[in-house]
Amino acid sequence: MEWYIRVLENYAVFEGRAHRTEYWMFVLINVFVIIGISLLESAIGTQGSIGFLYSLAVLIPSVAVSVRRLHDIGRSGWWLLISLLPILGTLVLLVFHCLDGEPGDNDYGPDLKQA
Template identity: 55%
Template sequence: MNWYVAVLKNYAGFSGRAHRTEYWMFFLVNFVISVVLNILSTWAKVFSFIDLIYALAVLIPSIAVGVRRLHDTGRTGWWTLIGLIPIIGTIILIVFLATDGQPGDNEYGPNPKHAPAVA
């Protein structure tokens, strides 16, 4: 949960690099919350509104952490747009996001593996 909160605190931080754990833990928690809200929205209409508000609230942090994750692999954040290509683009983007980051520093900043862990 700390990784999720850390991404939300860096709400619109598109610069720097994001460790694989940071990205995928944010993705997992976000996915679980979305599924729960979606299930609840089938029982009560008020949860449909809450689900929409939540989706809009995490849209920018989701894009930002994805861009930082691509920076960690040495790619520009513009590669997120490849996900707009049906099937193939999404698969390529998932591979990029799951790839280990570049060792050492790159043009986007220091390696996040050597940064202190989120507490």
Template identity: 50%
Template sequence: MHYYTDVLKRYADFDGRARRQEYWMFVLWNIPVVVVLMVIDFALDSYPVITWIYTLAVFLPSLGVSVRRLHDTGKSGWWYLISLIPFIGGIWMIILMATEGNRGANQYGEDPKQVVAA
């Protein structure tokens, strides 16, 4: 749970690097939250207003952790735009997010694995 709240605390922070674990735990916590909100919207027999509000609320934190994850692999945050390419872009983005980060410091900061371990 702390991975989820840590990302929310760094709301619009696009500097630094994020480990794979930080990114994927945030994504995995978002899935059940969205599913529960969709069930609530369905139970209220309304347009998915609650789900859309939540999605908009976590858009910047999601973008921030994605950019920091790309920084960990040595890529610029602008690589996030690759996901806009139909079909291949989403697959490429998943591969980039699952790729192990650079060991040691890179141009975006210190290795988050070493910082946590220290």
């Protein structure tokens, strides 16, 4: 939960680097929250309005943590645009998000593992 809160605290911070753990824990908790909202909506019959509002609320933090994750492997945040390519773009981003960060400092900031 600490990683999820950390991403939300850095709501629109697109500079710096993000650990693999920070990114994937945010994604995992986000999936659990979405599942919980879906169950709640089906129980009370709101047909997606709460889920839509939640998705809108976490859109910017999701993009920001993804950009910082790309920075950690030494890539520009503009690589997110590759997701516009069907299937291939998503697979490339998945691989990028799974890679270990660059050791030592890079153009985007100091190595977070050494801090």
